[in-house]
Amino acid sequence: DAMVIQNPRYQVTQFGKPVTLSCSQTLNHNVMYWYQQKSSQAPKLLFHYYDKDFNNEADTPDNFQSRRPNTSFCFLDIRSPGLGDAAMYLCATSRGRTGGQETQYFGPGTRLLVL
Amino acid sequence: SQQGEEDPQALSIQEGENATMNCSYKTSINNLQWYRQNSGRGLVHLILIRSNEREKHSGRLRVTLDTSKKSSSLLITASRAADTASYFCATDSTNDYKLSFGAGTTVTVRA
Numbered sequence A: 001d002a003m004v005i006q007n008p009r010y011q012v013t014q015f016g017k018p019v020t021l022s023c024s025q026t027l028n029h030n031v032m033y034w035y036q037q038k039s040s041q042a043p044k045l046l047f048h049y050y051d052k053d054f055n056n057e058a059d060t061p062d063n064f065q066s067r068r069p070n071t072s073f074c075f076l077d078i079r080s081p082g083l084g085d086a087a088m089y090l091c092a093t094s095r096g097r098t099g100g101q102e103t104q105y106f107g108p109g110t111r112l113l114v115l
Numbered sequence B: 001s002q003q004g005e006e007d008p009q010a011l012s013i014q015e016g017e018n019a020t021m022n023c024s025y026k027t028s029i030n031n032l033q034w035y036r037q038n039s040g041r042g043l044v045h046l047i048l049i050r051s052n053e054r055e056k057h058s059g060r061l062r063v064t065l066d067t068s069k070k071s072s073s074l075l076i077t078a079s080r081a082a083d084t085a086s087y088f089c090a091t092d093s094t095n096d097y098k099l100s101f102g103a104g105t106t107v108t109v110r111a
Helices: none
Strands: A004-007 A010-013 A019-025 A031-037 A044-050 A053-056 A064-067 A073-078 A087-094 A110-114 B005-007 B010-014 B019-024 B031-037 B043-050 B055-058 B061-066 B071-076 B085-093 B096-101 B105-110
Touching (some): A004 A087, A010 A019, A019 A087, A019 A110, A031 A073, A044 A064, A044 B096, B005 B085, B019 B085, B019 B105, B031 B061, B043 B055, B043 B061, B043 B071
Parallel strands (some): A010 A110, B010 B105
Antiparallel strands (some): A004 A019, A019 A073, A031 A044, A064 A073, A087 A110, B005 B019, B019 B071, B031 B043, B061 B071
């Protein structure tokens, strides 16, 4: 019954070594989001896809990239992880992107550790 | 940018008691949502209240919205151990598509 799935749940990488986190959804939603959440902080939106249209947040570092090859899958690529990138990464979906009218459905998150 | 701010940051209550947390925001909104996050997990949507609504109920949850004060409250009645989680308010703004989350209130319900 899982609706938004994230793999892996835990990811350990080395400083500077590229890493990819994946997200898939069974809801057939148009919008997929990636958030970064550090301990005891608010989720911070990195970017989102509305269908194939990519929307980057102004303060998202260039180190973070995303791909959405089809409706169901979305990937977060961190090209050269730094220690400050250690965080929980949350994928979410919504049917549309009319802001606060839409419920967002979250995956369980991937916790990234950078050594 | 973070628009909503929750108060208190942390709350510890006995099972069966009520838990109240507040959210304040800065700019005009269309809607306000509350989400719950269990430790180490994703967020789960609890309730949405529109800017023209003042109060909304869902089970043991009661949400109020005061747009003149730019604030909302979430009340959990008859709390249970399973309510232990962090609770986040999320606001849109009238000219933006996205949600801005506050830093959350961590609620601990003691058995």
